Amino acid sequence: xxxxxxxxxxxxxxxxxxxxxxxxxxxxxxxxxxxxxxxxxxxxxxxxxxxxxxxxxxxxxxxxxxxxxxxxxxxxxxxxxxxxxxxxxxxxxxxxxxxxxxxxxxxxxxxxxxxxxxxxxxxxx
Numbered sequence: 001x002x003x004x005x006x007x008x009x010x011x012x013x014x015x016x017x018x019x020x021x022x023x024x025x026x027x028x029x030x031x032x033x034x035x036x037x038x039x040x041x042x043x044x045x046x047x048x049x050x051x052x053x054x055x056x057x058x059x060x061x062x063x064x065x066x067x068x069x070x071x072x073x074x075x076x077x078x079x080x081x082x083x084x085x086x087x088x089x090x091x092x093x094x095x096x097x098x099x100x101x102x103x104x105x106x107x108x109x110x111x112x113x114x115x116x117x118x119x120x121x122x123x124x125x
Contacts, residue, residue: 004097010122014125015085023076033051038092039095047060060107
């Protein structure tokens, strides 16, 4: 069974950085894409960024381009989300997800069956 578990969230000051990790089990990163969604208080879940099984990267949010980077270590079955220059608008629960070997062009939560439990990121002074 496919399982995903996020870690690395926490409280950080504006301008700071965090690195989230998503450890997967039950499948290989060579076969599945991994995406990151986030959900801010009172808002819908939104796709942030994705890495396909072949390593292609799709960034869904203009607001994070140049600040968020996705990478993976197949040997560790782990995908990373490096977040720099964080702002209060980045405050959300961050989820890693999987369903396909490719990154969806217009990701919606309903497309994804496999979700991690989420990790809270709070950006505040």
